[in-house]
Amino acid sequence: MTYAYLRQMPDNANLSDQQRNILSFSLTQGMEIDKEVIEYSTKNHPIEERKQFEEFLHSVEDGDTLVVDTLSVLSDKAEEMIKVFNCMLSRDIDLYVASLQLHVTKETPIVKIFPLLNDLREAQQARSNQIGRPKGSRSSSKFDVYQAQIISLLREGMNVSAIARELGVSRSSLKDYIESRGIRELVEGSWMEINTLKQVPGVDNTILICPFDQENQKQTSQQKERIS
Numbered sequence: 001m002t003y004a005y006l007r008q009m010p011d012n013a014n015l016s017d018q019q020r021n022i023l024s025f026s027l028t029q030g031m032e033i034d035k036e037v038i039e040y041s042t043k044n045h046p047i048e049e050r051k052q053f054e055e056f057l058h059s060v061e062d063g064d065t066l067v068v069d070t071l072s073v074l075s076d077k078a079e080e081m082i083k084v085f086n087c088m089l090s091r092d093i094d095l096y097v098a099s100l101q102l103h104v105t106k107e108t109p110i111v112k113i114f115p116l117l118n119d120l121r122e123a124q125q126a127r128s129n130q131i132g133r134p135k136g137s138r139s140s141s142k143f144d145v146y147q148a149q150i151i152s153l154l155r156e157g158m159n160v161s162a163i164a165r166e167l168g169v170s171r172s173s174l175k176d177y178i179e180s181r182g183i184r185e186l187v188e189g190s191w192m193e194i195n196t197l198k199q200v201p202g203v204d205n206t207i208l209i210c211p212f213d214q215e216n217q218k219q220t221s222q223q224k225e226r227i228s
Helices: 015-029 051-059 078-089 110-129 144-155 160-167 171-180 183-187 214-227
Strands: 002-008 035-041 065-068 094-097 102-104 205-211
Touching: 002 015, 015 065, 035 051, 035 144, 051 078, 078 094, 078 110, 102 110, 144 160, 144 171, 144 183, 160 171, 171 183
Parallel strands: 002 035, 002 065, 065 094
Antiparallel strands: 035 205, 094 102
């Protein structure tokens, strides 16, 4: 089983950008993504508090493959990445990092992993020394806790006005949020199938496992062609 893992946080690339990068990488590698896993977070929680992420890691079976856009999707802290590496490599799980064109297995020499950890440490130190918001980062939004629900409703064909009424929020503010997060591009991605989700307001960590259903996508494309 090959998983694509995406994580939405204020300082991370949009989910649609992560998705696009992973897709491009997988095509160059001749890989097929079987399932896409998305983690939503409004805060950068310690790994001990990311219970669903830990559960996912333990649910991955020996010999499976995990593809991420960047290492920071898994964790931006070197000490936490050591735990992740140990968990994955001890169970013969392959890791691909699209942005680095990197493939890590249990046979990968430790000398190749150390520089990755050092890069994380340096980035963490730079963030701690930086005054103000990092360049290119986004502030959190009141809509972040509803992001999974927004994606599901868009996927069902509901328009922005209807979603705004459903959530009891301003249409213009919601439209700006959808555009700034690249949510519409994510929903319209040709390789993604999102399960319906019941969003609980106030919950800032939600994980979706979305099967890559090629046949379903093919049927959807055919239907669109007939309609057009």
